[in-house]
Amino acid sequence: MTSPSTVEPEETPWVSTRALGRAVLFCGLAAFTGVLLGRVDLVVLAAPFAIGVAWGLRRRPTRPPVVAAEIAEEDAAEGGTVELALEMSNEDKVPLDLVVGRLTTSAWLEVADGGRPYASDVGAAETGDRADGRGLRPSGSVRRVDLRATALRWGYQQVGPAVAYGVAGDGLLVSATVVAPALTLRVYPAVPPFRADQAMPRSAALVGVHRSRRPGEDGELSGVRRYAPGDRLRRIDWRVTLRTRDVHVAAFLSDRDAEVVVLLDVLHEVGTSGGIRGEASVVDTTVRAAAAICDHYLRQGDRVGLIEYSDPPRYLRPASGRRQLMTALDWLLDTQAGGGRGPAFGLDPSVIPNAALVVVLTPLLGPRSAEMIATLARAGRAVVAVDTLGSLGQRRLPGSRWTPVAQRLWWFERQNLIGLLHEAGVPVTPWIGPGSLDQVLNDMARMAAAGRIGAR
Amino acid sequence: MRVFLADLHYAGLGLLSRIRATVATLRRTTAAVLLLRVLVFGALLVAFMLSVPRAIVWLPVFPAVGVGLALPAALYPRTRAVGFALVTIAAGWLATTTFVDTNFAPARVLGLAAALYVAHAAAAFAAVLPNDTAVSPGALLRWALRTSLVVATSVGLGALGLVAAAWLPQAQGIVAPLLGSAVAAGIVAVIVWLARRPGRVP
Numbered sequence: 001m002t003s004p005s006t007v008e009p010e011e012t013p014w015v016s017t018r019a020l021g022r023a024v025l026f027c028g029l030a031a032f033t034g035v036l037l038g039r040v041d042l043v044v045l046a047a048p049f050a051i052g053v054a055w056g057l058r059r060r061p062t063r064p065p066v067v068a069a070e071i072a073e074e075d076a077a078e079g080g081t082v083e084l085a086l087e088m089s090n091e092d093k094v095p096l097d098l099v100v101g102r103l104t105t106s107a108w109l110e111v112a113d114g115g116r117p118y119a120s121d122v123g124a125a126e127t128g129d130r131a132d133g134r135g136l137r138p139s140g141s142v143r144r145v146d147l148r149a150t151a152l153r154w155g156y157q158q159v160g161p162a163v164a165y166g167v168a169g170d171g172l173l174v175s176a177t178v179v180a181p182a183l184t185l186r187v188y189p190a191v192p193p194f195r196a197d198q199a200m201p202r203s204a205a206l207v208g209v210h211r212s213r214r215p216g217e218d219g220e221l222s223g224v225r226r227y228a229p230g231d232r233l234r235r236i237d238w239r240v241t242l243r244t245r246d247v248h249v250a251a252f253l254s255d256r257d258a259e260v261v262v263l264l265d266v267l268h269e270v271g272t273s274g275g276i277r278g279e280a281s282v283v284d285t286t287v288r289a290a291a292a293i294c295d296h297y298l299r300q301g302d303r304v305g306l307i308e309y310s311d312p313p314r315y316l317r318p319a320s321g322r323r324q325l326m327t328a329l330d331w332l333l334d335t336q337a338g339g340g341r342g343p344a345f346g347l348d349p350s351v352i353p354n355a356a357l358v359v360v361l362t363p364l365l366g367p368r369s370a371e372m373i374a375t376l377a378r379a380g381r382a383v384v385a386v387d388t389l390g391s392l393g394q395r396r397l398p399g400s401r402w403t404p405v406a407q408r409l410w411w412f413e414r415q416n417l418i419g420l421l422h423e424a425g426v427p428v429t430p431w432i433g434p435g436s437l438d439q440v441l442n443d444m445a446r447m448a449a450a451g452r453i454g455a456r
Numbered sequence: 457m458r459v460f461l462a463d464l465h466y467a468g469l470g471l472l473s474r475i476r477a478t479v480a481t482l483r484r485t486t487a488a489v490l491l492l493r494v495l496v497f498g499a500l501l502v503a504f505m506l507s508v509p510r511a512i513v514w515l516p517v518f519p520a521v522g523v524g525l526a527l528p529a530a531l532y533p534r535t536r537a538v539g540f541a542l543v544t545i546a547a548g549w550l551a552t553t554t555f556v557d558t559n560f561a562p563a564r565v566l567g568l569a570a571a572l573y574v575a576h577a578a579a580a581f582a583a584v585l586p587n588d589t590a591v592s593p594g595a596l597l598r599w600a601l602r603t604s605l606v607v608a609t610s611v612g613l614g615a616l617g618l619v620a621a622a623w624l625p626q627a628q629g630i631v632a633p634l635l636g637s638a639v640a641a642g643i644v645a646v647i648v649w650l651a652r653r654p655g656r657v658p
Contacts, residue, residue, distance in 0.1 A: 019580030022539040026576070030546060031639040040621045041553065041565040043639060045546055047617075048573035048610035050639045055606055098595055100585065114484065116588040121595035143592075170602060171580030 013064045013176055020057075020172040023049045056169030061094040064175040065122065067101050067164035071183055078190040079276040082109065082149045088164050089142040090122040097121055097171070099143065101164035106157040108187070108275055109149040118145045122166075152275030154189035154287060155333055158182040188329045190276055192433045194292035222251045259303045259318050261352050262290045263376075265362035265369050266310055269337030271392045285388040286361045287332050289431050293359055294328040305356070306331055309372060310338035313347060318356070342368040349379035357382050359437070363389040364428070370417050377426045384440050385421060385428040481587055488591035492582040493530045499575035500526035500541050506568045507549040509556040526575075533579040542572055562618040569614055570607045577603045 027049040034042030065088055072083035086103040090096050102117040120143040151157065160182030166175035224237050227247035235249040264286050271281040280288070290306065297304050298320060305318030306328055316331045352358055358381050362369045377383045393411065397403050418428045427440035504522035505513055512518065525544060528537040549568060553560055581599055585591065 017580065017583065018534065018536075018539075019576065019583060022542070022580075023576060025539065026542050026546070026572075027639060029543065033550065035633050035637060035640065038633065039550075039553075040617055041560070042546075042550065044565055044610075044614035044617060045549070045569045045572060046639050047614050048569050048606055049576065050642050051610050051613075052573060052577065052603075052606045054642060055602070097599065098581075098584065098591075100589060102586075113590065114588070116484065116486070116590055117586050118592075119585060119589045119595060120592040121598055165584075167581075167584045170577060170599065171584050174584055 014061060014166075014168070014173050015176070017172055017174050020053065020169070023053050023172070027053070052170065053172065056172045059094045060173065061090075061092040061096060061166065061168050061175070063090075063092040064178050065090050065096060065099045065164055065166040067099075067162045067178050067180050069103055069160040069162040069180050069183055071159050071185055074184075075186040075188060076151045077188050078151055078154045080151055082151055082159075082185060084111070084147040084149055084159055086118060086145040086147065086162055087142060088118075088120065088122060088145075089125075090166070091125050091141075093124050094168065095122065095124040095141075096166045096168050098167035099164055100167065101145070101162060103145075103147065103160060103162045105149060105159050106185075108151065108153040108155065109157050109159065109185070110152055111147055111149045113147065120145075151185070151187040152277065153273060153284070154187050157185045157187050159185050186330070186333060189288045189291045189332060191291045191295045192288055194289075194296050194433060194436065224248050225251050258297070259305070259353055259356040260293065260297045261305045261307060261318065261356045261358045262293050263307045263309055263347075263358055263360040263362075264290055264335060265360060265372070265388075266308060266335055267338045267342055267368060268363060268365045270363060270365065270389060271395075280390075282363045282388050282392065283335060283337050285390060285431060286363075287335050289361050289386060289388065289436075290332055291329060292433070293437075294325060298322070298325045298328070304328065305352075307347070307351070308335060309342065309347060309362075309369070310336070311341040311343050313343045315351065318353070342372070346375065347372050349376050349381060352376065352381055354380065357384065357441075360385045361388050361431070363387070363392075364414060364417060364421075365389070370421065373421060373426055374424050377421075377424050382444060383426045384437060384444070385426050386436060387418075387428055387430045390430065484588035486588055486590055488593075488596055489582060489585050489587055489589055491596075492578045492585070493533070495578040496533060496538070496575050496582060497526045497530035499571045499578065500529055500545070503545045503568055503571035503575060504548070506564055506571065507545045507552060509552050511556070529575070529579060533582040538576065538579040542576060545572065562615060562622075565618070566611050566614050570611055573607055573610065574603065577606075 027046045030042045030046035031050075034040065034046065067089075068087045070085040070087060072085075076082045084103060084105070086101050088099040088101045090099065098119045099122045100117050100119040103111075103115070105111055105115060122143050123141045125141045160180060162180040163177055165177045167173070168175075224240050225248065227236065227249050231249045237248045237250050240248040266283055266286060269281055269283050271279060273279070273281040273284050294304050294306070301320060303318040303320045304324060306314075306316040308314040314331070314334070316328060319327075358376055360373055360376075360383060362373070362385055364370065364385070364387060373383055373385055393414070397407055421428055427443060429436055429440050501519075501522045504525055505518070508518050525541045528535075529541045531537075545568075549565075577599075
C-alpha cells in the first residue's frame, strides 16, 4: 500500500536559502570594495562565490520532489516485523542535489535505524514511452529507502506521514516540503498460549467437540450398561455380554459445541503499556487474553462473541469459524480504556444467550464492574470472572507514609468484593495464560451436574 | 525559602532534561553531517589564520579568536554566524594587507578564497541537513566534486588575474575595476533574475 505526496497549492515550489543571500552579499561587498580600492585580491576573494552562484543557478528546478510512504502488508502481529519503504522521486528535468525525506511512524513501531531522515541525490526525470499525465517518467529518478520496523503494541498504528524537501544549486535553493499522508497498519494482539481442556458447563447444539453430560452417539465412551429396547445392535459389547451372560451395550456421551461470550471490562486502565517487550497494562492484558480465548474456542469450532463494557458498549455477535477469528481480532483493535464511564443503562443480560459461557475479563476496580457481573449471574448466565489486574495491584505506589496503608485497605476491599462474587456463584480466577479457566470450568461443570441430579 | 528551593529543584530538572536532549541529539548525529560541520570549522579556521598578519598569527589570542568565529558557524550553519565569520575574515584580510603585510604571496590570497568558499559551501549543505540524516555517500561525493570544480576554476581565474595584475603594474588600477565590475554585473543579473521569479529574494 502506497500513499503519494501532495504539496499545498499556495506554497511556492522552490525558494532561495540563506546561503544564496550570504553568497550574493559577500560577493557584492568584496567586489564593491575591490573596485573602490582598486584591489584585485578582494575580487579574487569574491570570484569563487560568483562562480558558485552562477554554477548552482544555471538550471533551476520548478517541481518539488515527490515522496510516498509504503507498507508491504496492511496488517502485522504484535512483536512481528513490518517492511516499510520511503520513496523519493524527482519529476523535474533538472537533477536534484539532495532529497531529504523522513518517514515518521507511531511510537509503537520501532524502526530499525531509529527513524532518521534520509538524504540522497536524485537524477532528472526522463521523457519516455510510459509517460505519466505530465509527460515524464520518474522511474529512473527514484530513490527508495527500505526500512524494517518491529510492531511493539497491538492497535491501529500510523505509518507516516512521510515528508520530504528537495535541495538544488548546492544548497542555494530548497523546495517546499511535500507531505504524503499516513497509512494505517493493523497490528493484531499477540495471542498468548491458552488452553482450556475442561468441558464447558453448558453447551448448545448437538455438534462440536465438547463432551456433554447428555448421552449420545459417537462421542466419548461413558460406560457399559444393560441392553434396552431401541439400542443399536452394533453397540453391543460382546466381551462384557459373554462374561455376564446378559446383553450389554457401550454407552457414549454426545459431543456438543459451546457458545462463549467474552466480555471486556475496560472501564479503567491501570499501568503504562510497555508494548510487547515491556509491562502490560490492564487493557493490554484484557485484549491479549480475549484474543487467546477467541483463538482457542474458535479453533475448536465453538461460537464466540465479544462485548466491550464501555460507554456505549460494543458488541460482536457470536459466530464460528476462521472468519470470525479475524473479525474478532479486528474488533479488538478498537478497544480503548473508557475512563471509568460505564454504559448509561448498564448491560442488558438478554443480549447474551442463555447457554453461553460468559468470560468477563475485568480488573475488578470499581463497583460498576462488580454490579455488572452480579447482574449477569443473577440472570442465570454461567459467568467466569478473569482478573486482569495481575501484579499491578500489588505495586508499591509513591506518596506519603499513609499511601501503603490506604493501598492495603483498598486491597482488602477488593478481596472482599471477590469473596462476594464467589458467594454469588461467580468464580474469579487470575489470568495466567494456559489453564486459566480449567479449574473454574471444572468446578462449574460439577456444580451444573449436581444441580441436575438434585432436580431429578 | 521552601518555594525558592522548590523552584531551584524544578530549574535543575529542566536543565537536566535539556542536557539529556542535547546528548541524545549529539548521539544521533551522523558521520556525514559531522564531516560537513568539521569542514566548516576547519575551513574558517584556516581562512582566519591566513587573514591575520604572519608575524603575530601564533599569538595565543588569535587561535582563540579563530575558534570563536568558526565554532558558532560550524554549530549553527543555518544562522547568520557563517556570514558574519566570512565578512569578518575578509575585513581582517583587508586590514592586514593594507597596514601590515602589504606584499602578500598570491598563493595566500588564493588559499584564503578557496577556504572561504569551502566554508560557505559546506555550511550551505550542512544547513539543509538535519543532524541525524543518513546521507548517501554518492550525494556527498558529487557535492565534493562540484565544490572542487568551482574552487579549481576560481583559483585558476584568480591566479590569472593576479599574474596579469603583477605583469602589468601600470594597469593594476584598471584590472580590479574591470574584474570587479564584471562580478558586480553578474550579481545584479542574478538578483534581477531572482526578482522576476516567484520565491523569496534574499
